[in-house]
Amino acid sequence: MSLQDHIATLEALQTQLGVVRQVPPTLLQKGSDGAERGAVRAIGEAVLSEPVQAALARARESLETDGPGAQRVNRKRRRAGTPEEYVDARAAAPARRPEDAVPLAELGAWGTAWNAAHATAALRIRGRVVRIALADVLTAYLGIGVAADGAVVVETVRVFGAREAGLGESAFGVFRAVSQQLGRGLAGGAGLAAVAGHVVAYGDLFEGPCTVCGRVVAAEGHVPCVVRRWDGAGWRAEHAGCGR
C-alpha cells in the first residue's frame, strides 16, 4: 500500500470515530442492540482490519525513524517559474507580472510548452477548465476566466486524489486541505502560470518532509505537508500546524 492509501485508510477510520463520538454514552450502556452499537462494533472490526493495522504500523515506524525532535531540510527545491508576484498577491495587494500573463489566444500553445517542460505532470485544457494531473499524487482542476487585459486568470481550484472521479469535492481531507491552500491565492486574479507552478510543488505531497518539524506525516492528525510556502528560492513543504 502507498502512503496515500494508508492516510486515506486512517482518515476513513477517523470519520467513523467521529460518528460514534456523537452517540450519547447512555445509549451505549443500556444494552440496546441498535444502530449505535452496530457502529461501535464496526469500528472495532475496522481497527483490527489489515489495512488499518498496516497504516498504524507505518505511522509508528515513521515516528520511530524520525523521532519527535528530528530536523530534516527538504533539499528538493522546485523551481516554479516566477512565483514572487503571485506569493505577494497572497499576502497583500495582487499584481501579476506582465511576463507571467498567458493571453487566452495563446493558451493552447502555452499548455503544450508547459507539458514539454514538466515530465511528471500532465496539463489538459477543456473549455474553461485546466486539469493538472500529478501522477499517483493528485489531480487539480483550475476554473479559469479572462482578466480585463486579456490574460487567463484562475478563479477556482479543486483538488482530488489521483484515483478519484473529480466530482464535487474530494472524499479525503488531505486533498480538501490542498484545495484550500491553493484557493487562498486566487482572490486577486492569480495568473495561470503561477498557480500551475504552485500545484506542481505538491508532487511530493506524500513523501516530502516538513521543513519545520522534519516529519512526513504530522504527529497530530496523520496528515502530510499540505502547505507549500515560497521562500524566494523554492516551495517549502510544511504541515498546516507547523508554520507561522
Ligand SMILES: [Zn+2]
Ligand atoms: Zn511539521
